[in-house]
Amino acid sequence: MFRIHNTVLTLRFGFFAVLAVLLTLDGGVHVLPALLAVAVHETGHILAAKLCGMQIKSVTFGALGIHMAGETANVGDFRRAVVSLAGPFANLLSFLLLLPLPRAYPAVQLTLFAFHVLPAVPLDGGTSLYCLLRGTFSEKTAERAITVSSVLLALTLGFSVLISTGYNFTLLFLAVYILFYLILKQRGNMC
Numbered sequence: 001m002f003r004i005h006n007t008v009l010t011l012r013f014g015f016f017a018v019l020a021v022l023l024t025l026d027g028g029v030h031v032l033p034a035l036l037a038v039a040v041h042e043t044g045h046i047l048a049a050k051l052c053g054m055q056i057k058s059v060t061f062g063a064l065g066i067h068m069a070g071e072t073a074n075v076g077d078f079r080r081a082v083v084s085l086a087g088p089f090a091n092l093l094s095f096l097l098l099l100p101l102p103r104a105y106p107a108v109q110l111t112l113f114a115f116h117v118l119p120a121v122p123l124d125g126g127t128s129l130y131c132l133l134r135g136t137f138s139e140k141t142a143e144r145a146i147t148v149s150s151v152l153l154a155l156t157l158g159f160s161v162l163i164s165t166g167y168n169f170t171l172l173f174l175a176v177y178i179l180f181y182l183i184l185k186q187r188g189n190m191c
Contacts, residue, residue: 007046007056014063033108037091041112042066044090045083052079065122077135084128088116118157120150 001010022031042059045068049056056070072080095109117125126146133142158176 008058010058010060012060012062015061018063030104030108033104037108037112040090040094041087044086048083048086052083054083077131081128081131084124084131088113088124118153120153121146126150
């Protein structure tokens, strides 16, 4: 655990376990590009949060992703949606800037962008969509809509890729992750 200005950063065991798995699976080829992509992504969220008037108290890196906590009581749903999308769009900008580097660096940035803009919680696209829906509809309707979107996306993407790639289980695991998150999430805690 360490502090940058008023934000506490915590690295949990699970974060290092995921790094170890990456090192084992691809010989470490994508570890440095992945760490850079995560740093860019989270920096995008933090900068947008600061610009939108949020104060980020903590950032926790764990096995199931990264969780930011702070004071957001006076921030509207539209600004929360902007903060949610700032991470992926920071990755998209980095993709464009890193094109001259070895292929792994821009590829990981683009992959993180494409994955995180999907309309499924806990991904940033899903969180952003939930915030926008909550600003228009009731919280219950917004939650139902994003849950249906998440389940349909997870099942469709997971199984279609599983079959079309000759049973490559990578995206099926991502689909299971999304479904697992939906089961564990607490109501009203997405935005």
